[in-house]
Amino acid sequence: MKNKGLTNWDWNFDYGEGLVVTWASNTTLKIPLNIEKSDNYKLFIRYFKNQKGGEIKVYLDGKPIIINTNDQLNKFVWKDFGTFKLNKGKHELILENVNGFNAVNLFTLIPEGEYYKARGEITKLLQNKTMIYLFEAESDLYRENAKIVKGIDYSNGEAIKFSKNGKAWQTLDIIKNGTYKLALKGSGEFKISLGNYTDIVSLNTNNFTYTPLFYLNQGTYNIKITPISSINNLVKIEDMPVLDVVWLYSTETNQTIGQLFEVKERPAKVINYTKINPTLWKVRVNATKPFMLNFAEAYDPLWEASIYKNGRKVEVAKSIPLYSVINGYWINQTGNLEITIRYKPQVWFDRGLIISLVTFIGAIGYLFYDWRRDKEDRWAKRLEKRFKR
Structure with a gap:
């Protein structure tokens, strides 16, 4: 794929399937399809709308579909591209990057009858739920x-x-x-x-x-x-x-x-919580049995909860989409707990900053040593002999 200007990129928002990412214009990717039953199929595509986007063309058996990916918002979206009559056998789907920065995650073909049946069942299921x-x-x-x-x-x-x-x-x-x-x-x-x-x-x-x-x-x-x-x-x-x-x-x-978000049964009680900064929260909880902790920020799988008991880290909980909109953490611990909720990219940034600082100090130290050595300083000679032992 890289020879064609395409990159396969795995990340936390890709449903575990990876992304096809490219800046390269007029680059194509061919995807073979094997249809097991002649039918009408609904085509859905998940792609990245973004401020540096441009245009993608998708060809299904030669029929072009034009997708404009330029948008004020930067986010992945699902889009319904209509119904296609496909006969049993082999078919071909071609992805072409016309211009701009584009990323495509998934193509989904669903028999039209099954799609409307599933949609009706989901709609019925949701009638007694809070939207x-x-x-x-x-x-x-x-x-x-x-x-x-x-x-x-x-x-x-x-x-x-x-x-x-x-x-x-x-x-x-x-x-x-x-x-x-x-x-x-x-x-x-x-x-x-x-x-x-x-x-x-x-x-x-x-x-x-x-x-x-x-x-x-x-x-x-x-x-x-x-x-x-x-x-x-x-x-x-x-x-x-x-x-x-x-x-x-x-x-x-x-x-x-x-x-x-109130529940009648309370397996846990939040004693207090503190917002250290927008990427770090600390919570004290007393739990009588395992529980779900709600964190009312927009769902993002990069939020992570570390659970401490008696000063020792006992568990790390990953965020799950609660009510499809906020973060939830299943805490499988009881007793007096201290929970740290942190946005992982900030951790990576902090570690990178420490590494950069240590590297900088090491470089300054080496330059100081090299300068003293060039002047045939006794301290530099003694240090050099010590490391040669």
Whole structure:
């Protein structure tokens, strides 16, 4: 693959299948397919939409599909590319990188009948479940006249700050009829539009602000969030409206986010928790039996929990997608526990910094020794003799 300008890249977001990544224009990858039964098949592709993206072409038995991968947001998406009549036997799928930086993870062909059957069963299953949609403003919402800002109090350490005529929006699919409510965190006054529902909310940075209940039918909706505070050249930067995170969830009883995650049985009690920085949290727990620890940051498998008991590390728990939106950790320990939740890339950065610092000090030390040796210094000669023994 590398000879063709393609790279196979394994990472934590690839479902264990790896990625095909390339900058090289007009590069192709041929994938043979063996169809066991003549039928209509739905084609889904998981690819990377990003700010440096361009265009990909996918050919299924010579029929081209054009994919525009350039996008304001950087994230992997699944997309339905329609239905294809495929006969039993051998077929060929060709991936061509036209231009830009592109990454493709998975191609999925599903018999059309099986797809709609599975979709119906899942929709039916979800009717008695709570549906949660979580949007981090800086990474999940499209924006105009707004910029990303950093802060220790923001979810994931980032939010978006609006300037004049700013707005944020996104498209979402509601798969369950029912009553919903929105919870937002940020600062300033905003107008929210979701289908036929509109509301005005005043946000406080440190707490969620909730809308009243409203009804949504199944279907595709656009959510739009617009600051209505007066923004002009006289407004201080620190006073401009900020949007941190948006939750949309179904509820029949007007629950808050905290109430969504309450459980009647409490196998563990959180004694206290401390946010050291946006990538490091420490939690003290007393547990009577193994339990699930909820960590209400947007799900990312690079969050890791280290469990300590009596000062000794006894377990490391990897994050799992809880409710499909936040991080969860299954803690298979009991007693008084100290749990450290850390974002692993920060650990790698810290280790790299230490290695760089040690290397730098070693280089300075060697240069000092070499300088003393050139001057035929006694100390340098004694040191050299000691190492030669």
